[in-house]
Amino acid sequence: MINDKVVTGYNPPDLKDIKAVFFDLDGSLVDSMWIWGSIDDEYLSRFGIKRPADLQSKIEGMSVVETALYFKERFSIKESPEDIIKMWNDMAFDKYANEVFVKEGGIEFLDYCSENGIRLGICSSNSKKLLQTVLKKHDIYDLFDVVISGEDVNKGKPDPECYLSAADKVGVDPRYCLVFEDLVRGIEAGKAAGMKTCAVRDDYSEKQWDEKVECADYCISDYHDILVKYV
Numbered sequence: 001m002i003n004d005k006v007v008t009g010y011n012p013p014d015l016k017d018i019k020a021v022f023f024d025l026d027g028s029l030v031d032s033m034w035i036w037g038s039i040d041d042e043y044l045s046r047f048g049i050k051r052p053a054d055l056q057s058k059i060e061g062m063s064v065v066e067t068a069l070y071f072k073e074r075f076s077i078k079e080s081p082e083d084i085i086k087m088w089n090d091m092a093f094d095k096y097a098n099e100v101f102v103k104e105g106g107i108e109f110l111d112y113c114s115e116n117g118i119r120l121g122i123c124s125s126n127s128k129k130l131l132q133t134v135l136k137k138h139d140i141y142d143l144f145d146v147v148i149s150g151e152d153v154n155k156g157k158p159d160p161e162c163y164l165s166a167a168d169k170v171g172v173d174p175r176y177c178l179v180f181e182d183l184v185r186g187i188e189a190g191k192a193a194g195m196k197t198c199a200v201r202d203d204y205s206e207k208q209w210d211e212k213v214e215c216a217d218y219c220i221s222d223y224h225d226i227l228v229k230y231v
Contacts, residue, residue: 012225013178013198013218020145020172021113022163022195025124027182030134032100033204039091049075061157061185063150064088064127085151089129096134103200105223110143112231119170121146123162123179128152145170158185160193167193184208187215 027033040051059067068081068088077084113120120143124131128149135141146169153161167174179190182202190197199212199219213219220226 010220010225011218012220012229013196015118015178015226015230017176018118018178018196019176020119020121020167020170021178021180022121022123022166022190024179024181024183024186025122025126025131025134027202027204028103028180028186028200029106029122030100030102031202032096032134033182033202035092035095035100039088042091043071043087044075047075047077060183061125061189063125063153063156065151066156067125067150085127089127092130093133096130097137100134100137102138102140103222105225105227107138107140108227108231109223110140112227114143119145119172121148121166121170123148123166125150125156157183158188158192160189163190163193163195167195181216182212184211184215187212191215 023029037051037056040055044051059070062070064085065081068084071077071084072079072081079087110120122131122135122144126149128151131147131149132141135144135147141147146166148162148166150156153165155161163177163179164174167177174194177193177195179187179193179195179197180200181187181190181197182200182205187197187199197216197218199216201209201219201221205212
């Protein structure tokens with residue numbers, strides 16, 4: 001049977017019983033996925049390596065530590081994972097500080113949740129430095145009750161570790177949590193945690209859209225889709 005969401009369009013979430021909302025960062029709350037292809041190209045070129053076509057599909061959902069270990073093994077890089085991550089952070093810092101913006105309606109939706117007693121969290125595979133940089137740049141860091149980076153978990157998505165940890169830290173049963181994700185593996189992580197999930201449209205993962213819609217409970221083009229229901 002064809003998923004009704006594919007036929008009828010967007011299906012914003014019902015917030016009636018939601019007590020906590022958790023966001024993936026890149027591609028879900030902020031528009032930043034466009035950065036990483038060029039950074040991978042630049043980083044690998046230092047070793048005379050051309051970025052393989054399958055690289056992004058291999059590392060999607062991995063924590064930043066897992067990704068560094070993957071690069072180290074696959075490309076026989078002698079640098080430590082810590083040095084690899086530092087190099088990525090240094091390369092991306094200026095862009096996260098000046099060229100990455102919150103998705104349409106995102107700040108207004110965060111304000112709505114905060115004003116209505118819904119706990120907020122970030123569950124990102126990215127590094128703590130870049131995560132804090134972009135959230136503080138847009139004056140939204142302090143809105144979050146919990147912020148989990150890829151350096152705070154042992155297993156990346158689709159493992160539910162980050163989402164279960166976030167729910168535990170804010171003291172909310174996973175059944176009353178809602179996850180926003182732009183990639184299938186992230187949606188799978190939220191579902192594995194026993195949470196409601198919402199697919200967020202993003203140009204970078206457009207090829208995954210139908211699969212994301214099939215996997216998630218809800219889907220939005222941006223956060224205005226939700227605000228029109230509640231504001």
